[in-house]
Amino acid sequence: MSMNERWVDRSPETMLDTFHWFRGEGFRFIVDDLLHWSDDTGVIVEGFRLLPQLVAPLLTERRRGVWLLPSPGFRRAAFDKRGWEIPGKTGDPDRAARNLLERDRLFTERLREENARLGLPVLDVDTVSEHDLTETVGRMLGLGGSGSEDEERRGCEGEG
Known part of the structure; x- marks a missing residue:
């Protein structure tokens, strides 16, 4: 597909339904890599290929996994900070950006x-410092800190 066919002409729903990484492709390679770590080594794995239905059967405890769900504003800020390569390669960068953000939402x-x-x-996750986010995720995973899960969630919403 051309960049316009991929990012401008298709609906965000179609983009979501046809994006192979959002369907679990490549997950087994992540698991294969993790199996080579020793049992006494802690590992934090992140990425959008870690779909809940694929990860859940592998967790020894439910609290050993946490999914960070970005707000639309957070996602937009992340794209703006990193630069927008994809939309700029299309004939309609504004529409491509809207489609991409909607697909991600x-x-x-x-x-x-x-x-x-x-x-x-x-x-x-909305506006939060890396330090605060790291601390909250660590507490949720049982890696240290204190506080209830509800307090931890509130700690990452709306801070800036």
């Missing part, structure tokens, strides 16, 4: 629903 909502169904923790 739909994916985030899909993750939220799947995590709720499976009883897996999520953390809504």
Whole structure:
């Protein structure tokens, strides 16, 4: 497909439904890599290929996984900070950017629903410092710190 066919002409729903990484492709390679770590080494793995329905059967405890769900504003700020390569390669950069952000919003909502169904923790991320986010995720994973899960969630929403 051309860049316009991929990012401008298709709906965000179609983009979501046809994006292979959002369907679990490549997950087994992540698991294969992790199997080579020793049992006494802690590992934090992140990425949008870690779909809840694929990860859940591998968790020894539900609290050992947490999914960070970015707000649309957070996602937009991340793209703006890193630069927008994809939209600029199309004939309609504004529409491509809107489509890409909407696709990602739909994916985030899909993750939220799947995590709720499976009883897996999520953390809504809006404007927050890396330090605060790291601390909160660490507490949620039982890696240190204190405080209830509800306090931890509130700690990452709306801070700046």
